[in-house]
Amino acid sequence: MARKLVQNTISILAPARIVWRIITGEEYNVRWLAAFGEGNVALTDWQEGSKAVFVDGSNSGLITRIKESRPFETILMQNIGIITNGKEDYESEEAIESQAFFERYLLTPEGDATRLSVEVVVEDDFFDKTSASWKKALATIKLQAESREN
Numbered sequence: 001m002a003r004k005l006v007q008n009t010i011s012i013l014a015p016a017r018i019v020w021r022i023i024t025g026e027e028y029n030v031r032w033l034a035a036f037g038e039g040n041v042a043l044t045d046w047q048e049g050s051k052a053v054f055v056d057g058s059n060s061g062l063i064t065r066i067k068e069s070r071p072f073e074t075i076l077m078q079n080i081g082i083i084t085n086g087k088e089d090y091e092s093e094e095a096i097e098s099q100a101f102f103e104r105y106l107l108t109p110e111g112d113a114t115r116l117s118v119e120v121v122v123e124d125d126f127f128d129k130t131s132a133s134w135k136k137a138l139a140t141i142k143l144q145a146e147s148r149e150n
Helices: 016-024 026-036 093-098 124-146
Strands: 003-012 041-043 051-055 061-070 074-084 087-089 102-110 113-123
Touching: 003 124, 016 026, 016 102, 016 113, 016 124, 026 041, 026 124, 051 074, 074 093, 113 124
Parallel strands: none
Antiparallel strands: 003 113, 041 051, 051 061, 061 074, 074 087, 074 102, 102 113
């Protein structure tokens, strides 16, 4: 299976602690995760070593392990399986192939702003859709972080 690296970056006029809260806070991340499909949620505590499950409204999606989590700096997740209709799968061919994929969020302070960079390895066929979804997600993160409600 051919793979590509999706890379997107956005500058957000907010401190890294606010951007981190938007990424990891359940009340916020359901908004930006909607860029990947309505009803998408992240089920995790965002701690290093924890499992993170990203599912849609049909309870299907990806299972990852948080390899690195440094608050206000970075999150690195490695795929470990898939979930279909609520059933976790680590052993099928599709689940094993998914283990080649990772997702990284990097927050870099830049004066009064924070640069948020995202890197995601995807199958070649999903590159355009994933890249477009991440652009929407980053715009939503920016809007939330720069709003007065934070």
